Amino acid sequence: MNIQENISLKPYNTFGIDVNARFFVEITGLLQLQRVLQLSAYPNRFILSGGSNMLLTKDIEALVMHINLKGISKIGEQDNEVFIKVMAGENWHELVLWTLERNYGGLENLSLIPGNTGTAPIQNIGAYGVELKDVFESCEAMHIATQELKEFSKEDCQFGYRDSIFKNSAKGKYIITSVTLRLTKAEHKLLTFYGAIEEELKHEHIVHPTIIDISKAVVTIRKSKLPDPKEIGNSGSFFKNPVVSKKTFDAFRKKNPNAPFYEMENGSYKIPAGWLIEQCGFKGKRFGDAGVHEKQALVLVNYGTATGVEIFDLAMRIQKTVKETFNIVIAPEVNIIR
Numbered sequence: 041m042n043i044q045e046n047i048s049l050k051p052y053n054t055f056g057i058d059v060n061a062r063f064f065v066e067i068t069g070l071l072q073l074q075r076v077l078q079l080s081a082y083p084n085r086f087i088l089s090g091g092s093n094m095l096l097t098k099d100i101e102a103l104v105m106h107i108n109l110k111g112i113s114k115i116g117e118q119d120n121e122v123f124i125k126v127m128a129g130e131n132w133h134e135l136v137l138w139t140l141e142r143n144y145g146g147l148e149n150l151s152l153i154p155g156n157t158g159t160a161p162i163q164n165i166g167a168y169g170v171e172l173k174d175v176f177e178s179c180e181a182m183h184i185a186t187q188e189l190k191e192f193s194k195e196d197c198q199f200g201y202r203d204s205i206f207k208n209s210a211k212g213k214y215i216i217t218s219v220t221l222r223l224t225k226a227e228h229k230l231l232t233f234y235g236a237i238e239e240e241l242k243h244e245h246i247v248h249p250t251i252i253d254i255s256k257a258v259v260t261i262r263k264s265k266l267p268d269p270k271e272i273g274n275s276g277s278f279f280k281n282p283v284v285s286k287k288t289f290d291a292f293r294k295k296n297p298n299a300p301f302y303e304m305e306n307g308s309y310k311i312p313a314g315w316l317i318e319q320c321g322f323k324g325k326r327f328g329d330a331g332v333h334e335k336q337a338l339v340l341v342n343y344g345t346a347t348g349v350e351i352f353d354l355a356m357r358i359q360k361t362v363k364e365t366f367n368i369v370i371a372p373e374v375n376i377i378r
């Protein structure tokens with residue numbers, strides 16, 4: 041079983057926060073996962089996957105279970121579609137590359153998102169006009185209390201913007217073990233409307249893009265805006281873009297006619313939190329080793345030795361200033377462990 045003691049979690053979280061796990065175990069198989077969950081000596085457990093969407097602010101006094109289940113397989117196909125089952129511990133971007141090599145379409149806009157496949161449904165990862173839910177077929181998860189595997193359909197998952205059942209009623213009750221995706225084999229549905237992609241394709245003189253062209257464009261755009269966690273610790277967007285009612289939006293727009301916004305299908309409005317934070321003067325600011333990224337104000341960074349508490353304090357300061365300036369509350373999208 042190899043349960044280790046007092047292990048630094050610095051290599052296991054993309055913020056690069058140096059806290060310790062009291063106990064630590066690598067999970068590489070489903071039977072082993074069941075057995076570990078049955079161990080009565082470790083009643084407190086902490087599930088860790090790619091560590092790309094969490095801020096650790098203290099040592100974890102529990103058994104940290106690092107989900108390292110591997111495997112990608114084609115489990116079916118029909119007409120223009122192919123079904124791919126991916127084990128939870130597979131790195132997301134390596135999966136994207138695997139699908140591109142086989143000309144399976146659907147994940148190209150989601151290129152270069154840090155983290156592992158098993159956590160993608162939790163926050164319904166999204167970028168450049170595509171969300172996981174658009175390619176999601178189902179996932180399997182182990183019920184922690186009974187160790188039974190349960191299948192969740194797309195409807196079961198109750199996906200929303202950076203949201204799912206795993207952040208709500210199923211929170212803390214399941215460990216996602218695999219995800220099945222529904223991708224296209226030919227006649228791919230290309231989504232290039234997202235401004236920056238079109239510009240990037242034009243820049244490369246590409247008129248009839250392939251899914252590989254789109255992936256490359258997304259990679260270029262992301263690299264130009266978002267810090268590489270291997271170089272500067274970060275967790276992607278720290279906050280969600282706030283979604284407000286038409287009434288709130290109208291009042292906001294009157295005072296801020298130049299603010300960018302997206303109108304949502306249900307008539308509410310999404311305002312880019314990065315813009316709000318930049319207007320408050322935080323973009324590129326550094327406080328010790330905690331800071332706000334210079335190219336994208338939505339991303340908080342650890343320049344080296346920041347503690348989780350320092351990043352958290354900065355986040356709260358930003359949240360307070362945005363509220364005082366715009367009367368809009370921005371909520372963290374990162375899972376804060378306090």
Ligand code: EPU
Binds near residue numbers: 166168275280312337
């Ligand atoms: N903006 C600013 N200042 C900034 C950042 C953004 O004014 O510092 C403005 C931009 O000029 C633009 C608007 O805000 O008008 C939107 O910016 P961007 O296209 O960079 O996207 P975003 O809304 O800031 C979201 C996702 C990202 C995703 C991009 C692209 C959230 C919380 N974030 O960011 O997701 O990559 O769109 O689709 O929805 C992540 O979740 O970790 C993540 C990086």
